[in-house]
Structure formats: C-alpha cells, structure tokens
Amino acid sequence: MIRPLFYKEWMKTRWFLLLAFIVLVGVSSYAMMVFQHAVSRKGMEHLLIMMLMRKATLVHLVKYLPIGVGLGIAIVQFVPEMHKKCLKLTLHLPFVISKSIGVMLAWGILMLTLCFASSFLIVFGTLYGPLPSELLAQSLSTLYPWYAAGFFAYFMVSATVLEPTWGWRIGYALITVLGLRIYLLSDQPFAYTHFTWEMIALIILASTLSWQSVHRFKVGHQD
C-alpha cells in the first residue's frame, strides 16, 4: 500500500520538491555566506556584540520559505487529486481510505522534514563552532517557529484543497491565515519558548482536518 501511494505522490511532487530543496538550501547557504562574509570583514567580536545587543539572528532570510514550501507541497499534492474529482480514483483503490490519506500526508511530512532538515543542518553546521552555544541557540530558536509554520501551512492548505464544500473551504482558509499570523508574531529569539506545545498542538489539530474533508467528499457533501 505504501509503495504505490508513495510512487504516485513522488510523480506529483518531484519537480516542486527539487525546486523547494534548491531554494531552501540555496537561501540557507546564502544566509550563512553573509554571516561568514560579515565575520571576515568586521570580525567575530563585532558580530557577537550585534547578536547580544540587537538580538540579530542571521537567519531572517529564511523566514517565509518554510510556509511557501508547505503551501506548495500541499498544492502540488492535492490539486491534481481534486482536478475532475480524481480523488475518487484514489479512494477506490483497495486500501483502507483513512490509511491512504495518512500515507499521502506522511509523504508530505517526510518531504517537508527533509527540506527543513537540510536547511537547518546548513545553519547549524555553519554556526556550530564559531558561535557560543547560547548564541547558536538564539539563532536556532528563531528558526523553529518558521518550520512549524511550514507544517501548519501544509496541513491547513491540504485540508482546504481536499474540502468539497465552499463553506468549510473558506473557514479553513481563514484559520490558515490566522494560524500563520500566530507563528509569525515575533522574530525575537526565544519568543516561542513557552509556546512550543501550543504550536505542536495546533499542527496536530490541523493534521486531522484532511480526514474530515475527505470524509465529507466520500459521503457526497456538496454546496
């Protein structure tokens, strides 16, 4: 069951994944090159002072990319399923429907994780060593709400695209916008330290919506 469904998801998403991977890795590498250039021009001491005094994080270029990648993967994965109601073909496969949806979402999660992990490793690999651990944590703590926003965007856009009724679709779109606003409220380091569990809970809640959309599609809800 997993193999054919992963094959289908790969067929839909491979070109976008390549693009997303290149952009994320490229921008993360560029941000780190800017950091290395600043170190060579003004010295490490100056940079450390900037980071301490102005809470500079060195990763701001990456801010909106995880959301873009999450949104993009959801679109390239599920718009073709809804085109001419192709989803009927997927739901007619001899697999348990809830598991099929789970496998499709698992593909998205896996690909997002790979993309975000590559970007994270570039940042971590470059900053680990030159920066003291407190300042390294400061930069990384700014990154993770953005990655979380990418997962949230992925689940919400998936549910919105899979939704057969306009009422729920508009509702989901509004929740997506408001939810993403929460994830992007602050760029300050450690701003989300006390909000980590809430962010995870929001992502888990968002992940359940796709099943509900598919259930409504399956039983024939329409406007």
Next chain:
Amino acid sequence: MTAIIECKNLTHSYGKRLIYENLNFEVPKGRILGLLGKNGTGKTTTINILSGFLRPQSGTCKIFGDDIQSMPASLRANIGLLIEGHVQYQFMTIEQIERFYSQCYPKWKKEPYYELMNKLKVAPKQRISRMSCGQRSQVALGLILAQDPELLILDDFSLGLDPGYRRLFVDYLRDYASSENKTVFLTSHIIQDMERLVDDCIIMDYGKILLQQPVKKLLETIHCYQFETDEASHIERLIDDNELYNPTCLGKKVELYSFLTKDALVKKMHDVSIDYQHLSSTQVNLEDAFIGLTGKY
C-alpha cells in the same frame, strides 16, 4: 442467478429536490445492465451511491453481499470503476500509470492494457494530460481490463467520444464481459451504444424505475402505434391510461407506445369511444422505446 448488486428502498434527495424514493433493483451475475434515464433522473446519483461516493438518505446497497458503505477495502479490487469523463491521473504517462496500478491490484494483467495502447499507437512515455478524450477513454478501459474485476461500473462511458472510439469501446467491452462472464453496470446518454452492448436495461423516470427487463424482451413486446383521428383533442382520454405511454398528436396523426397487442389497443380505443383510421404498428429500437416510455421532454 446470484445478484452482484442489490439495492433496496433507495431514497435520495438534494435539499428539497427528491431524486427518487424506495428504488429497488438487482443486477445478476454475468449480465450487462444499462441504466437509461433523462437528465436529472438520478443516473449519476445511482452510480455515485454504487461506487460509494454518496451515502443515500435511506435504503441499502450491497455489492457482493456487502453493504457499500462498510465494504472491506480489499473488495474494491473486484470493482472496476470508470468515472464520468474517463478521468485518470493526468500527471502520469501511459507507462507510469500502469506501473502504479499494477502495485495496487493482486490480479493485475498488463497484457490487455498494452494491447489496447498498441492499437492506439500511443507511446509509453505519452502523458495522459496530452491525450485526446478518445485516447483517454481507451486508457481508462485498458486499466479496468488489466485490473480484471468481477464487476465493472461505468458512468457515461460514451461522453465526449466520437463514433469510432465509441464503437471501439463498446466492442472491446462486450467481448471482454461475455468471454470472462463479468457483470457490468453502466450509464450512457447515447442509447444506440447501449443497444449494441447491454443485456438488460433499467429505464428511469423522475423519481422511479419505469421498467427493468432484458432489452430483447423489451423490443419484442413494446410497439409504436400510429393512427389518424378527427378527434385529436380526445386523445386526452388516453393520457392517464397507464398502459399507453406518451400519446402525441401532430395534426390528425397520433403516435403512442404500448405493450398492448394491436387487438387489445383496438378494444381500448373502442372503450373510450375514439374513432380512428389507418392504425399501424412499427418495430422500435431501444432509443424509440426509451423516448416512447419517458416522453420527448
């Protein structure tokens, strides 16, 4: 004969618009059954219920003895589904889509699929999104044949096809179903195709089934009667008669359809005191029978 599809007391409506109430029908094993009905009589609704994409408001629908709504996933491997418009995954090529489905179905036979593709002279690398509607219909049919299901459910299989592709589709399907003893449930708005293909037909009118019987029997027993009368306005006396279907007048000429014999019709006309001349009956084809039973509009 074992029933592959059993629908009992199906009732469905969209909002306040009742599509049908207490609909009952069965499809026996090894038969090709065509569902005929005008637009809006509930053909697609029935197909959606049968393929599990619509929950009826009441009633049950069983396939292979299992309720469709709670059917085990593995049983779907035995049902080939053709969605209206020959929809298939547009992002795949001929080769990729075969590779994908072959991993899903245990009884997969790629030979009939590639045989059909070779007949169409389409390259394995050709993307489905770049194919014509006719070519896509053959891809969809080839995939169903390769799946080798016991039951085929085909929604408006002739939609968008030119006569050549329609004939190819019908001939391939009829040959496959009869040689492999498959059960087929289908709809089409082109009734000539149905006549070439189906063993039995269900004719639906708004809210109900008018009849379900073998096409051969239907065409043997239904007659189109024509006669002339000076009292065309008196035809209204026949309209409510449930043995005479859709009497229509054009000048002095009257046309109606009935399962009555000529003698029985003569007696009925006598009973309602209608004078007539030149009474004749003609053999009808399935399209005539359908229009005769359901009316032109």
